[in-house]
Amino acid sequence: MKFDNALKKKLLKKLKSYMNAEAEQLQQEDDGLSKVLKKLKKKEKHLKALIAAERDKDEREMLEQELNVVHSQRKKGITLLSSLRKKGDK
Amino acid sequence: MRNTLRKVILPSIMLILAYGFWVSPDFKEISAGVAIFLFGMLALEEGFRAFTGGVLEKILKKSTNKMWKSLTFGFTAATVMQSSSLVSVITISFLSVGMIGLVEGLGIVFGANVGTTTGAWLIAGFGLKVKISAYAMPMLVFGVMLIFQKSKSMKGVGYILVGLGFLFFGIHHMKEGFEAFQNSLDLTAYAMEGMAGILVFTLIGIIATIIMQSSHATLVLIITALSVQQITYDNALALAIGANVGTTITAVLGALSSNVVGKRLALADVLFKVCAGILFILFMQPMMGLVDGISSVIGLADDDYTMKLAVFHTIFNVAGVIIMVPLINPLIGLVTRLFKSEPDIHAQPMYLNEASLEFGDTALEALRKETARIYEKAIGVIAKGLSLDKQEILSDAKLKQVIKAHDKAVEYDIDDVYEHEIKSLCSAILDYTNRLSTDEATSRQVSRIRLANQSILITLKDVKHLQKNMLLYIDSENPHISAEYNRLRQRIAKVIRRLENIRSQEITATSILSLDALKLTLEKNMSLLHGRLDELIREGHISADMAISLMNDSNYTYSIINSLIQINHNHLKSEEGSETEAEHLIALNREEINSVLSDEREVVERR
Numbered sequence: 001m002k003f004d005n006a007l008k009k010k011l012l013k014k015l016k017s018y019m020n021a022e023a024e025q026l027q028q029e030d031d032g033l034s035k036v037l038k039k040l041k042k043k044e045k046h047l048k049a050l051i052a053a054e055r056d057k058d059e060r061e062m063l064e065q066e067l068n069v070v071h072s073q074r075k076k077g078i079t080l081l082s083s084l085r086k087k088g089d090k
Numbered sequence: 091m092r093n094t095l096r097k098v099i100l101p102s103i104m105l106i107l108a109y110g111f112w113v114s115p116d117f118k119e120i121s122a123g124v125a126i127f128l129f130g131m132l133a134l135e136e137g138f139r140a141f142t143g144g145v146l147e148k149i150l151k152k153s154t155n156k157m158w159k160s161l162t163f164g165f166t167a168a169t170v171m172q173s174s175s176l177v178s179v180i181t182i183s184f185l186s187v188g189m190i191g192l193v194e195g196l197g198i199v200f201g202a203n204v205g206t207t208t209g210a211w212l213i214a215g216f217g218l219k220v221k222i223s224a225y226a227m228p229m230l231v232f233g234v235m236l237i238f239q240k241s242k243s244m245k246g247v248g249y250i251l252v253g254l255g256f257l258f259f260g261i262h263h264m265k266e267g268f269e270a271f272q273n274s275l276d277l278t279a280y281a282m283e284g285m286a287g288i289l290v291f292t293l294i295g296i297i298a299t300i301i302m303q304s305s306h307a308t309l310v311l312i313i314t315a316l317s318v319q320q321i322t323y324d325n326a327l328a329l330a331i332g333a334n335v336g337t338t339i340t341a342v343l344g345a346l347s348s349n350v351v352g353k354r355l356a357l358a359d360v361l362f363k364v365c366a367g368i369l370f371i372l373f374m375q376p377m378m379g380l381v382d383g384i385s386s387v388i389g390l391a392d393d394d395y396t397m398k399l400a401v402f403h404t405i406f407n408v409a410g411v412i413i414m415v416p417l418i419n420p421l422i423g424l425v426t427r428l429f430k431s432e433p434d435i436h437a438q439p440m441y442l443n444e445a446s447l448e449f450g451d452t453a454l455e456a457l458r459k460e461t462a463r464i465y466e467k468a469i470g471v472i473a474k475g476l477s478l479d480k481q482e483i484l485s486d487a488k489l490k491q492v493i494k495a496h497d498k499a500v501e502y503d504i505d506d507v508y509e510h511e512i513k514s515l516c517s518a519i520l521d522y523t524n525r526l527s528t529d530e531a532t533s534r535q536v537s538r539i540r541l542a543n544q545s546i547l548i549t550l551k552d553v554k555h556l557q558k559n560m561l562l563y564i565d566s567e568n569p570h571i572s573a574e575y576n577r578l579r580q581r582i583a584k585v586i587r588r589l590e591n592i593r594s595q596e597i598t599a600t601s602i603l604s605l606d607a608l609k610l611t612l613e614k615n616m617s618l619l620h621g622r623l624d625e626l627i628r629e630g631h632i633s634a635d636m637a638i639s640l641m642n643d644s645n646y647t648y649s650i651i652n653s654l655i656q657i658n659h660n661h662l663k664s665e666e667g668s669e670t671e672a673e674h675l676i677a678l679n680r681e682e683i684n685s686v687l688s689d690e691r692e693v694v695e696r697r
Contacts, residue, residue, distance in 0.1 A: 032672035066607040077676045
């Protein structure tokens with residue numbers, strides 16, 4: 001019984017993913033967190049620009065409040081990501 | 091059993107009618123008139139439906155958003171059309187398609203009742219009778235021509251014209267059919283003195299108007315009879331009262347083909363006229379004195395009874411409106427209780443079907459869409475529960491102004507909608523999720539959707555509790571308590587608006603995380619309110635009862651906003667995905683929100 005190369009590769013990949021299911025799961029979580037953190041960073045910049053341009057006091061206060069929230073979310077996200085990476089290293 | 095009964099009843103009624111048609115041509119004409127009239131109502135509703143959400147709806151909303159505007163609208167329309175019944179019928183079709191609310195509808199009907207009195211002046215003063223039924227045929231022709239056009243609004247105008255044409259046509263046939271009975275009406279035969287005479291002539295007025303399908307026609311009859319002294323002056327007044335009550339028959343007929351809201355309006359109209367009628371019968375003597383007084387002020391001769399009748403007719407309707415406008419909320423409460431809405435097509439799930447149960451992803455998508463639909467409905471109910479308008483909350487208008495524009499409490503039966511629509515939709519969702527075979531990932535998503543629906547039900551229950559005191563206090567004479575309750579309304583409206591913005595964000599945005607800013611505002615506002623509440627009590631601006639109500643209701647407001655956030659948290663991006671999961675992980679909990687808040691406070695204090 002002969003296997004061609006493409007089929008061999010496919011089977012090996014499947015076997016690898018089966019053996020490394022947990023690692024893949026961690027990788028997925030890592031990807032998700034990284035993407036969201038990038039978006040939050042962008043949002044933070046955008047909010048800062050909005051605050052600088054806003055003249056209405058109430059509106060600026062609201063934006064500042066939102067900025068604080070985004071900042072805390074990023075902090076939480078970074079902590080989660082680093083603990084996830086530590087877990088992956090072990 | 092029910093189906094068998096239906097199968098028997100319908101053919102039996104048809105047979106009886108057919109026999110009636112064979113025996114009496116007049117009966118045939120009257121029945122045909124009723125059928126044409128009802129068909130006209132259907133066409134009219136179809137026409138107005140084409141304009142829902144469009145310019146006409148906006149114009150209507152703008153011209154009826156205050157009670158005085160609704161009254162003026164009704165008054166003008168009835169003066170131009172010279173028929174309050176027609177205005178009532180058109181208002182019922184506006185209501186049936188949801189273009190206006192019951193309060194606005196009642197305002198128009200009340201205004202129309204005053205507007206119709208101009209007819210009595212025209213008849214009594216100039217012997218003039220505006221006959222718009224002559225326009226029925228051209229209306230039908232132009233209407234049908236427009237129906238065949240491609241444009242939606244042209245079609246709409248076409249249906250409205252055809253509807254009005256058929257209404258006039260139907261009324262014309264009913265009148266023709268009743269003419270045989272009208273000729274046999276000899277008023278002198280019933281001449282009686284005292285209260286008995288008043289009651290008998292009121293009844294005759296009611297019957298004559300039902301027969302002639304026009305209170306104007308009855309007024310002509312009364313004025314003629316009065317001028318040849320066939321009846322006494324007080325009997326004529328009793329007839330006029332009867333004519334006013336009898337004229338509601340057209341609205342009642344119109345409501346037959348309408349939905350429950352239309353029926354409520356027709357019933358409210360009948361109650362209005364009957365109450366005013368009873369009141370005037372009881373106070374007939376003082377009213378006659380008032381009529382005499384006003385007549386002498388405007389320079390009418392003592393024996394000018396025809397003009398005095400016009401004065402009486404005007405006082406009757408104006409006084410009726412003055413008495414009933416402040417009682418509009420209890421009246422709405424009463425008719426809503428009497429006409430409970432049954433589960434209708436809106437209470438049927440739109441996306442959940444057997445076929446999609448087989449495919450996990452399709453079923454989840456159906457559940458998401460159905461939940462979004464219930465949420466939309468719930469937002470409408472919450473808006474009405476707070477005496478506000480959903481469209482205005484979601485518009486760009488300043489919320490302070492929106493709240494100011496709706497500064498009067500409007501009763502709205504949340505329980506009715508909850509029981510008949512929302513609850514059955516939510517239980518359909520639960521039932522559907524129970525039948526769904528799920529793996530671990532799907533069951534997580536299903537559980538979020540379930541939680542979202544649960545939060546919708548909790549929100550509505552909380553709004554119901556909040557509504558009780560809110561109705562009492564938003565237009566209270568105590569400016570402090572009314573300001574606080576209006577602030578609570580504004581906070582909920584603001585959250586609804588911000589949530590709508592978040593929901594409409596593009597899919598790449600971090601929508602779940604955007605909800606955290608709302609959670610922060612919620613906590614912040616709660617502590618601000620506690621501070622204000624202490625001050626209000628200390629300064630004695632509000633009574634102990636008010637303070638307790640406000641404390642409870644601020645908790646309800648907190649719960650409503652929290653549930654609204656939870657609904658969106660669980661519903662937004664409820665699909666599985668690495669980013670969604672990450673967003674759920676990063677989202678701040680209550681403790682973390684409070685720590686952001688205390689950090690903020692520290693910064694402010696340092697400044």
